[in-house]
Amino acid sequence: xxxxxxxxxxxxxxxxxxxxxxxxxxxxxxxxxxxxxxxxxxxxxxxxxxxxxxxxxxxxxxxxxxxxxxxxxxxxxxxxxxxxxxxxxxxxxxxxxxxxxxxxxxxxxxxxxxxxxxxxxxxxxxxxxxxxxxxxxxxxxxxxxxxxxxxxxxxxxxxxxxxxxxxxxxxxxxxxxxxxxxxxxxxxxxxxxxxxxxxxxxxxxxxxxxxxxxxxxxxxxxxxxxxxxxxxxxxxxxxxxxxxxxxxxxxxxxxxxxxxxxxxxxxxxxxxxxxxxxxxxxxxxxxxxxxxxxxxxxxxxxxxxxxxxxxxxxxxxxxxxxxxxxxxxxxxxxxxxxxxxxxxxxxxxxxxxxxxxxxxxxxxxxxxxxxxxxxxxxxxxxxxxxxxxxxxxxxxxxxxxxxxxxxxxxxxx
Amino acid sequence: xxxxxxxxxxxxxxxxxxxxxxxxxxxxxxxxxxxxxxxxxxxxxxxxxxxxxxxxxxxxxxxxxxxxxxxxxxxxxxxxxxxxxxxxxxxxxxxxxxxxxxxxxxxxxxxxxxxxxxxxxxxxxxxxxxxxxxxxxxxxxxxxxxxxxxxxxxxxxxxxxxxxxxxxxxxxxxxxxxxxxxxxxxxxxxxxxxxxxxxxxxxxxxxxxxxxxxxxxxxxxxxxxxxxxxxxxxxxxxxx
Numbered sequence: 001x002x003x004x005x006x007x008x009x010x011x012x013x014x015x016x017x018x019x020x021x022x023x024x025x026x027x028x029x030x031x032x033x034x035x036x037x038x039x040x041x042x043x044x045x046x047x048x049x050x051x052x053x054x055x056x057x058x059x060x061x062x063x064x065x066x067x068x069x070x071x072x073x074x075x076x077x078x079x080x081x082x083x084x085x086x087x088x089x090x091x092x093x094x095x096x097x098x099x100x101x102x103x104x105x106x107x108x109x110x111x112x113x114x115x116x117x118x119x120x121x122x123x124x125x126x127x128x129x130x131x132x133x134x135x136x137x138x139x140x141x142x143x144x145x146x147x148x149x150x151x152x153x154x155x156x157x158x159x160x161x162x163x164x165x166x167x168x169x170x171x172x173x174x175x176x177x178x179x180x181x182x183x184x185x186x187x188x189x190x191x192x193x194x195x196x197x198x199x200x201x202x203x204x205x206x207x208x209x210x211x212x213x214x215x216x217x218x219x220x221x222x223x224x225x226x227x228x229x230x231x232x233x234x235x236x237x238x239x240x241x242x243x244x245x246x247x248x249x250x251x252x253x254x255x256x257x258x259x260x261x262x263x264x265x266x267x268x269x270x271x272x273x274x275x276x277x278x279x280x281x282x283x284x285x286x287x288x289x290x291x292x293x294x295x296x297x298x299x300x301x302x303x304x305x306x307x308x309x310x311x312x313x314x315x316x317x318x319x320x321x322x323x324x325x326x327x328x329x330x331x332x333x334x335x336x337x338x339x340x341x342x343x344x345x346x347x348x349x350x351x352x353x354x355x356x357x358x359x360x361x362x363x364x365x366x367x368x369x370x371x372x373x374x375x376x377x378x379x380x381x382x383x384x385x386x387x388x389x390x391x392x393x394x395x396x397x398x399x400x401x402x403x404x405x406x407x408x409x410x411x412x413x
Numbered sequence: 414x415x416x417x418x419x420x421x422x423x424x425x426x427x428x429x430x431x432x433x434x435x436x437x438x439x440x441x442x443x444x445x446x447x448x449x450x451x452x453x454x455x456x457x458x459x460x461x462x463x464x465x466x467x468x469x470x471x472x473x474x475x476x477x478x479x480x481x482x483x484x485x486x487x488x489x490x491x492x493x494x495x496x497x498x499x500x501x502x503x504x505x506x507x508x509x510x511x512x513x514x515x516x517x518x519x520x521x522x523x524x525x526x527x528x529x530x531x532x533x534x535x536x537x538x539x540x541x542x543x544x545x546x547x548x549x550x551x552x553x554x555x556x557x558x559x560x561x562x563x564x565x566x567x568x569x570x571x572x573x574x575x576x577x578x579x580x581x582x583x584x585x586x587x588x589x590x591x592x593x594x595x596x597x598x599x600x601x602x603x604x605x606x607x608x609x610x611x612x613x614x615x616x617x618x619x620x621x622x623x624x625x626x627x628x629x630x631x632x633x634x635x636x637x638x639x640x641x642x643x644x645x646x647x648x649x650x651x652x653x
Binding site for chain 2: 016
């Protein structure tokens with residue numbers, strides 16, 4: 001336990017060589033800032049990936065016919081889709097249930113055809129933040145052979161609202177399916193496949209086109225509480241209506257995103273290790289120089305009967321004060337960075353000199369160039385604990401030096 | 414003998430520097446008695462500081478016996494020797510031996526704290542400074558004090574716990590004669606008024622002139638041990 005005089009001596013000793021103390025403080029503070037800024041950016045990225053993963057395309061849970069994910073065969077469907085969706089909706093943790101149909105087709109405006117993807121949805125069920133249509137109001141109508149087409153898809157083939165699009169594909173029986181649809185709007189979607197190939201129509205129109213009466217290929221489910229995901233999956237899996245169906249949490253559908261988020265944690269740990277290795281070197285260097293400079297003084301105190309343990313405590317308290325001061329300054333700077341950027345976000349495109357934003361597609365997920373830093377109390381607590389530990393580790397050498405000091409030899413130094 | 418504070422018998426101390434052995438003390442005998450104001454004199458290398466370090470439990474003899482307050486120092490552990498220094502001995506060194514980041518009062522208080530004195534240590538430290546007419550220097554740090562003032566504060570620190578024996582290694586070496594005189598008067602006051610015993614190592618004739626007993630060392634042995642009347646003392650000096 002540090003007594004008041006130990007604290008007083010430790011505090012005042014830090015002022016003996018102010019330049020050195022400021023340099024050490026600066027090193028620790030910059031280290032802490034670097035750690036917090038990195039943590040905030042990585043958490044921001046992790047959240048972005050999580051949001052993308054659990055957003056419109058994948059959701060929190062998906063239900064499919066077995067093997068549909070691998071084969072994408074049009075006839076691998078979920079039957080009695082309306083009733084099934086209604087039953088799923090009764091689960092206490094389920095927020096949104098979106099049945100969908102996906103079918104590759106040939107589309108044509110004139111004589112030339114091109115590849116497209118029919119995306120059959122229920123517009124009412126997809127018009128929310130995590131739905132395929134988002135929470136923005138669309139001017140175009142969906143249903144009764146009125147469709148939307150993806151933005152990139154439309155640009156590529158010069159499609160505009162009002163045009164008629166012929167769609168030719170294969171229905172569940174293997175026969176030719178075709179119909180004529182009217183484009184009512186262009187859709188900007190966070191889902192790459194919808195943007196690039198999407199012929200978005202009502203579930204009913206898609207069912208009629210593909211002869212999928214009351215069927216769909218997948219049900220995308222969004223939950224209220226992500227922490228209760230496993231229990232929800234378990235409940236749904238045991239439902240008789242979903243017997244024989246594949247009920248999967250998002251982690252099993254996009255495992256690469258899970259790996260990326262885990263990798264970020266490891267990356268953060270590596271950053272923390274490097275930063276605090278540097279901080280430890282800074283503190284150890286400062287304390288060692290300070291200890292060697294004061295060898296005569298320590299010899300005098302030992303001569304008076306002061307124990308080496310007391311002297312070691314003095315050094316340790318000095319290191320802890322130095323560490324905590326540095327980490328406090330670094331934390332203030334880190335929080336400043338967080339407050340400045342957490343609302344506005346950081347646009348990586350702008351950092352590269354581009355005034356626009358960009359959307360990066362990764363494994364079908366659309367990820368924007370904006371990142372919104374996130375910081376948690378645990379990051380600060382973790383860093384403070386790491387600095388404390390670092391401070392104690394960094395005084396091992398000075399402490400060993402003190403323990404070996406003989407009073408008179410030290411005084412002669 | 415109750416009045417004998419230190420008994421050094423046939424004390425030898427060797428130092429080893431590589432292959433060279435230096436015989437600093439070569440069978441030295443010395444007793445220090447209660448009330449002594451003893452100067453150890455002799456040329457450089459005669460063993461003055463070595464002897465003081467052995468008496469002060471800062472070092473151990475190669476052979477022979479050093480007893481302080483009846484305790485054989487060679488039988489004490491490092492920790493017990495530190496405890497003896499802390500609680501029963503006072504030290505005054507040549508110079509620059511105050512904790513630079515503490516004020517004069519805090520320097521005195523710090524030693525009392527090391528000794529385990531509770532909350533009253535501040536009052537006690539202040540009282541010691543007042544007793545030695547240093548009260549007005551209490552809030553100054555060492556770099557705000559002259560060399561003489563620093564040494565007087567060092568004496569105040571050494572005697573704060575009322576040790577029976579105070580050891581001073583060339584305490585006036587860095588002082589002018591005026592400051593040296595003030596310091597010696599203070600020490601003699603402590604001897605007279607607080608029953609403390611002082612042992613100095615010194616080259617300074619002024620210190621010798623104040624001493625009640627002068628022990629001369631040469632080549633690690635005592636070559637003379639004389640009682641004398643110190644200046645400004647009554648002719649009837651204490652004879653042990």
